[in-house]
Amino acid sequence: MNSRNSIxxxxxxxxxxxxxxxxxxxxWHGNYPRYMEVARCExxxxxxxxxxxxxxxxxxxxxxxxxxxxxxxxxxxQHIEVTAYLKEIENRLKIDYLIKDKATQKTLTKAYTVQVxxxxxxxxxxxxxxxxxxxxxAKVLP
Numbered sequence: 078m079n080s081r082n083s084i085x086x087x088x089x090x091x092x093x094x095x096x097x098x099x100x101x102x103x104x105w106h107g108n109y110p111r112y113m114e115v116a117r118c119e120x121x122x123x124x125x126x127x128x129x130x131x132x133x134x135x136x137x138x139x140x141x142x143x144x145x146x147x148x149x150x151x152x153x154x155q156h157i158e159v160t161a162y163l164k165e166i167e168n169r170l171k172i173d174y175l176i177k178d179k180a181t182q183k184t185l186t187k188a189y190t191v192q193v194x195x196x197x198x199x200x201x202x203x204x205x206x207x208x209x210x211x212x213x214x215a216k217v218l219p
Contacts, residue, residue, distance in 0.1 A: 086160055091112055098152070112159045113190065116161035117174075117190070119161065137197055138195070141192065142190065144188060145186060149185040158177045158178075158179050159174060166211070167205065167206060168204060172190050172192075
């Protein structure tokens, strides 16, 4: 779960809202995937293949695996940076995430998700990423 060998990355800033916290004003662990989703959507928009475009291209991309390592706690009103790193594209989308305190740059969370393409017409999982993914990425990569 790191930035080495990433194909593309995107970073978003989020201020922790009160409703994401437990009574001790610490972010409830189940909210971290939502922060990752915000960064993932920003990453996908960089190459014009967010969830709307995925749908239009005839593929769903469900998450089939996710791992989260909680290193520190985010708290109410804290500003965090969530960076998504695109790591693999051939047979799946593997995205690593790093969540840091914006002010101190202290690491709070490390994670990754894995998504696979599913043909909407046949509902069959694709064992290789569809050509549309490579076409979209080719427009933004050197």
